[in-house]
Amino acid sequence: MDLSHGFPPVADPSARVLVLGSLPGKASLNAQEYYANRQNAFWRIMGDLIGAGPDLPYAQRLESLRSAGIALWDVIAAGERPSSLDADIVKDSVRVNDFLAFFAVHRGIRRVFFNGGAAEATFRRYVLPTLPGADLQLIRLPSTSPAHAASRYADKLAAWSAIVAPAK
DSSP: OOOEEEEOOBTTTTTTTTEEEOOOOHHHHHEEEEEEEEOSHHHHHHHHHOOOTTTOOOOHHHHHHHHHTEEEEESEEEEHHHHHHHHGGGHHHHHHHHHHHHHHHHHHHOOOEESHHHHHHHIIIGGGGGGGOOOOOOEEEOOOOOTTTTTTTHHHHHHHHGHHHHHH
């Protein structure tokens, strides 16, 4: 099976927070856009939090993230994934992004938010050991994926509001 490849980070050097997914799903890969699946709540949440809703052109949504100090990326640079489900990512195929270089450029990031458990688990397993002494607050948020529809939108929005709240 072919490897799926992620996208470059969306980040301004002055970013304060980083939101990490696992690896783009099929709809995102086809559109070459983060969170392109219309059933995914990510852009709806960003619309409610910073005005970067799904009705805006994609480039404008990305600019809104940058302006709000929010960086966006995925933990996995490439991996084998026969479906869009995180559970289907073949663990032996995972190649992570270069976070050492990323954090060297984006020195203001102290809070890393994970869009669900797979992103967090992969980061903790493969990336965190390569970042000795990193002063990062790691926070898992409920997944915006349509595969995780058990949580109500209002609950997800309330949890996700942490990305725009001042750091503690």
